[in-house]
Amino acid sequence: MTDTPHYRVVILGAGLCGLSAASYLEEIGRTDYLILERGARAGGLARTTVVDGFAFDHAIHILYSHHPYATDLICNTLLNGNLQSQTRRSFCYSAGVHTPYPYQLNNCGLPFGVVLENLRGLIAARMSRRREPPPNFESWILRTFGRGIAAHFMIPYNRRQWAWDPQEMSCEWITDRVPQPRVRDFLRGAFSPQNSCGPNRVFWYPLEGGIEALPRAMIARLPPDRLRLNATVADVDGRRQAVGLADGSRIGYDHLITTVPLPSLIRMLGCEVPSGIRELAANLHHNTVHTINIGLHGALPDPWDRMHWVYLPEAGTVFHRVSFPSNFSGAMTPPGCSSIQVEVSESARRPCDRSALLRLSLDGLVKLDILSEQESRPVAEGGRVRVAGVVTLDPAYIIYDLQHRRTTRVLLDYLAGMRIQSSGRFGAWEYLNMDQVILSGRAAAAAACP
Numbered sequence: 001m002t003d004t005p006h007y008r009v010v011i012l013g014a015g016l017c018g019l020s021a022a023s024y025l026e027e028i029g030r031t032d033y034l035i036l037e038r039g040a041r042a043g044g045l046a047r048t049t050v051v052d053g054f055a056f057d058h059a060i061h062i063l064y065s066h067h068p069y070a071t072d073l074i075c076n077t078l079l080n081g082n083l084q085s086q087t088r089r090s091f092c093y094s095a096g097v098h099t100p101y102p103y104q105l106n107n108c109g110l111p112f113g114v115v116l117e118n119l120r121g122l123i124a125a126r127m128s129r130r131r132e133p134p135p136n137f138e139s140w141i142l143r144t145f146g147r148g149i150a151a152h153f154m155i156p157y158n159r160r161q162w163a164w165d166p167q168e169m170s171c172e173w174i175t176d177r178v179p180q181p182r183v184r185d186f187l188r189g190a191f192s193p194q195n196s197c198g199p200n201r202v203f204w205y206p207l208e209g210g211i212e213a214l215p216r217a218m219i220a221r222l223p224p225d226r227l228r229l230n231a232t233v234a235d236v237d238g239r240r241q242a243v244g245l246a247d248g249s250r251i252g253y254d255h256l257i258t259t260v261p262l263p264s265l266i267r268m269l270g271c272e273v274p275s276g277i278r279e280l281a282a283n284l285h286h287n288t289v290h291t292i293n294i295g296l297h298g299a300l301p302d303p304w305d306r307m308h309w310v311y312l313p314e315a316g317t318v319f320h321r322v323s324f325p326s327n328f329s330g331a332m333t334p335p336g337c338s339s340i341q342v343e344v345s346e347s348a349r350r351p352c353d354r355s356a357l358l359r360l361s362l363d364g365l366v367k368l369d370i371l372s373e374q375e376s377r378p379v380a381e382g383g384r385v386r387v388a389g390v391v392t393l394d395p396a397y398i399i400y401d402l403q404h405r406r407t408t409r410v411l412l413d414y415l416a417g418m419r420i421q422s423s424g425r426f427g428a429w430e431y432l433n434m435d436q437v438i439l440s441g442r443a444a445a446a447a448a449c450p
């Protein structure tokens with residue numbers, strides 16, 4: 001009989017949350033832990049793929065935080081000397097016009113009829129404020145912004161980004177993510193583009209290495225033997241406090257911190273889980289984001305060469321957001337080159353044709369006049385495209401369906417009863433940013449080793 005190795009804390013997943021949990025355990029000298037990561041590289045969503053000298057994050061990843069601990073850790077410890085502060089240059093493209101983000105505060109330049117409709121809707125919404133909370137996200141949009149802004153930007157953009165109907169989503173995730181205008185701010189922004197606000201108005205981005213510089217800096221501070229890569233966890237035995245790996249080996253624990261998606265974790269617990277819990281977990285929804293990465297010979301054209309990213313609410317392109325990694329840091333491309341990344345969301349409700357994504361994305365870039373027809377061809381055919389590929393993030397965003405809060409509460413309570421802490425973006429099944437998952441990993445480790 002072989003002895004099962006045993007650790008005080010086993011951490012499932014080496015994304016930012018799992019790495020942060022490990023960092024905390026190192027900090028307090030509780031080094032009897034092991035991280036199990038199914039990938040060949042740590043970092044989870046915060047990774048950067050490099051192809052022929054072109055670096056692409058797995059979708060735009062900018063850093064910002066209002067939390068003093070996360071800010072200090074990111075800026076003064078992990079990325080000290082490899083971080084640049086940037087003022088956001090993001091836009092919304094609708095009715096053939098670029099307006100600065102956020103749309104609801106910068107209508108200057110839009111056709112007069114659209115501005116008028118947006119203003120009328122906003123005033124009407126403000127005059128009919130209701131006391132009872134909005135029943136769903138669409139209703140929140142209509143009550144907050146009115147019919148004009150809802151129809152021209154908010155509803156179509158959110159449908160595209162979430163690949164889910166806003167009527168079937170709650171609005172509990174919004175907090176300060178979506179700036180809400182006063183009528184006088186709207187009026188000011190209708191005459192001149194000046195309203196720049198929101199939590200990421202100024203953000204940080206690594207000078208070198210893309211966003212993966214962040215998890216790499218965390219890994220560099222951990223002893224190498226605490227992180228096991230290519231280690232897919234296949235089952236969890238909550239009663240015996242052990243995890244089973246895909247290679248058949250088993251590892252025991254006193255405390256389990258898991259960052260794997262909540263529905264997968266419940267499946268891994270197998271038949272010990274009551275059927276009601278399994279049913280709840282099976283009803284959690286998420287979307288998938290495909291990032292289509294294009295490396296170009298030569299520079300981006302004006303005005304795209306000055307932009308970080310652009311939101312696209314209209315159906316003319318397959319993608320809902322286009323960004324320009326080469327405008328975040330010169331180190332993202334070889335010299336004399338530039339790069340573009342577009343994002344396409346899909347979900348069980350709104351599937352897309354994955355085989356056509358690359359072609360449709362290049363068509364979209366031509367439609368937007370970022371590339372000409374000829375330029376959108378590979379360099380070998382006289383075009384400018386040196387690199388083109390798709391990276392799929394699945395899951396990408398959890399869906400705040402109308403049962404979300406009740407479902408996650410029941411599931412997390414159930415797991416806590418087995419001394420399993422499910423943390424991070426997909427472990428807690430919440431819309432969390434990088435700074436928030438770093439905090440969530442730290443809190444999970446502190447709870448495991450008080």
Ligand SMILES: Cc1cc2nc3c(=O)[nH]c(=O)nc-3n(C[C@H](O)[C@H](O)[C@H](O)COP(=O)(O)OP(=O)(O)OC[C@H]3O[C@@H](n4cnc5c(N)ncnc54)[C@H](O)[C@@H]3O)c2cc1C
Pocket residue numbers: 012013014015016017018036037038039042043044045046058059060061062063064231232233234259260261289393395396397423424425426427432433434435437
């Ligand atoms: C499109 C998009 C854009 C974003 N932009 C930003 C941004 O601009 N700013 C920002 O702050 N945040 C952004 N985020 C959020 C950010 O990426 C996440 O909050 C963060 O990276 C999540 O970290 P995590 O450790 O919780 O999860 P993950 O990164 O998902 O890590 C979980 C890890 O668990 C591993 N795993 C899963 N199953 C198993 C298994 N069975 N066995 C072993 N290992 C397993 C996975 O391989 C993964 O490495 C964005 C997210 C998306 C999708």
